[in-house]
Amino acid sequence: MPDASVAEPALLRRVALSSLLGTAIEYYDFLVYGTMSALVFGLVFFPDSSPAAATIAAFGTLAAGYLARPVGGILFGHFGDRLGRKSMLVLTMVLMGSASFLIGLLPTYAAIGVAAPILLVLLRVIQGVAIGGEWGGATLMVTEHAEADRRGFWNGVMQMGSPIGSLLSVAVVTLVTLLPDEALLSWGWRIPFLISLVLLGIGIYVRLSITESPVFEAAARSAQATRPRLPFLEVLRKPRTLILACAVGIGPFALTALISTYMISYATAIGYHRTDVMTALIFTSLIGLVTIPLFSALSDRVGRRAVMLAGAVGIMVYAWPFYALVDLRSQTYLVVAMMIAQAIQSMMYAPLGALFSEMFGTAVRYTGASMGYQLAALLGAGFTPLIASSLHAHGVSRTPLVVLAAGCGLVTVLAVWRISETRGTDLTTV
Numbered sequence: 001m002p003d004a005s006v007a008e009p010a011l012l013r014r015v016a017l018s019s020l021l022g023t024a025i026e027y028y029d030f031l032v033y034g035t036m037s038a039l040v041f042g043l044v045f046f047p048d049s050s051p052a053a054a055t056i057a058a059f060g061t062l063a064a065g066y067l068a069r070p071v072g073g074i075l076f077g078h079f080g081d082r083l084g085r086k087s088m089l090v091l092t093m094v095l096m097g098s099a100s101f102l103i104g105l106l107p108t109y110a111a112i113g114v115a116a117p118i119l120l121v122l123l124r125v126i127q128g129v130a131i132g133g134e135w136g137g138a139t140l141m142v143t144e145h146a147e148a149d150r151r152g153f154w155n156g157v158m159q160m161g162s163p164i165g166s167l168l169s170v171a172v173v174t175l176v177t178l179l180p181d182e183a184l185l186s187w188g189w190r191i192p193f194l195i196s197l198v199l200l201g202i203g204i205y206v207r208l209s210i211t212e213s214p215v216f217e218a219a220a221r222s223a224q225a226t227r228p229r230l231p232f233l234e235v236l237r238k239p240r241t242l243i244l245a246c247a248v249g250i251g252p253f254a255l256t257a258l259i260s261t262y263m264i265s266y267a268t269a270i271g272y273h274r275t276d277v278m279t280a281l282i283f284t285s286l287i288g289l290v291t292i293p294l295f296s297a298l299s300d301r302v303g304r305r306a307v308m309l310a311g312a313v314g315i316m317v318y319a320w321p322f323y324a325l326v327d328l329r330s331q332t333y334l335v336v337a338m339m340i341a342q343a344i345q346s347m348m349y350a351p352l353g354a355l356f357s358e359m360f361g362t363a364v365r366y367t368g369a370s371m372g373y374q375l376a377a378l379l380g381a382g383f384t385p386l387i388a389s390s391l392h393a394h395g396v397s398r399t400p401l402v403v404l405a406a407g408c409g410l411v412t413v414l415a416v417w418r419i420s421e422t423r424g425t426d427l428t429t430v
Contacts, residue, residue: 023161029100038264065128066382069374072132077367095130097200104193136370143357144215155353156296163288231367249376251412252348257384291346299351311347315409358422
């Protein structure tokens with residue numbers, strides 16, 4: 001008798017495609033903000049500050065979105081665990097697309113004064129809440145539709161949405177940065193955000209075409225009376241799993257922040273032209289498109305832990321050569337350095353979707369996976385650009401940045417070492 005918790009192949013492909021497209025759109029919106037924080041927001045929303053202080057302030061608004069992500073994980077995780085995965089995914093997309101579009105319409109500091117950065121932070125928080133619920137729902141829809149021995153592969157398909165969203169955001173931002181500085185600062189920076197309205201329409205159409213998770217529906221039918229009223233408290237009742245999940249994700253998120261958001265500020269500060277950096281980011285995203293599905297599928301064969309440990313040890317070894325290559329002030333070396341770093345990051349990031357899904361039971365899986373992922377994003381990526389830009393503003397050498405990257409990799413090594421292998425776990429018995 002076929003397993004009722006596993007979807008038909010055609011349905012699974014449709015679910016994976018919808019999760020990929022939805023994730024790509026959400027990450028486009030989220031990453032456009034990060035790129036504009038490095039390029040424009042310091043000048044547009046904090047014009048009275050020194051260049052260094054304005055950059056730090058802009059990255060502070062970036063961190064506000066990461067602070068909101070765990071809140072989104074708890075909020076959407078609660079209703080996703082109680083009401084279902086699909087409806088929450090539609091809602092997260094509406095919130096993200098609407099907030100991004102409104103950022104494109106925001107008056108600047110010159111027009112309305114201090115209200116401008118306040119509104120910017122508010123919309124960034126809404127973005128953070130939305131993406132806080134997005135990843136967990138998209139991951140679970142794929143994981144809970146897939147067969148046990150191919151969860152890594154199908155999660156890899158879904159997680160390709162991250163580099164696709166990054167590639168799309170970098171491509172659009174690169175085009176607008178070709179504008180003269182005056183045009184870019186006055187209206188050009190708004191274009192990537194206004195495009196979000198078109199992407200929102202596409203995303204909602206795709207999301208409405210998929211079916212609810214069979215694992216969730218089976219659990220809802222068989223365990224309605226025992227489903228926890230507050231999944232958040234249920235996860236916190238035995239916090240070890242959540243703490244380990246958060247620690248595992250710190251390494252890949254910190255590296256993401258260092259090779260994408262912060263690298264724009266670092267490289268331009270030491271002499272690179274911003275177009276050269278954006279070009280390097282395009283190559284980095286292309287590497288992610290190859291390495292994420294590759295390492296996700298590999299985790300089905302050799303295990304989640306082996307792949308992630310290789311990546312975490314890799315960044316500890318590569319942190320110094322990474323900055324040494326960038327500091328040569330050659331675009332070729334910059335591209336090579338960032339592509340290698342992206343491959344290492346993919347080793348740590350690619351298995352996360354399957355790993356986190358397999359660590360939590362169905363009744364709290366949306367909440368637990370989302371909280372682990374978003375807390376890791378907050379600690380690993382939310383504050384890394386802020387810390388890195390503060391260090392660089394004081395004229396220190398690259399050594400603290402190397403220590404920062406290697407230290408985050410060490411956290412991931414220690415956490416993965418404490419986790420049991422989850423590959424092939426029966427999701428209905430976790």
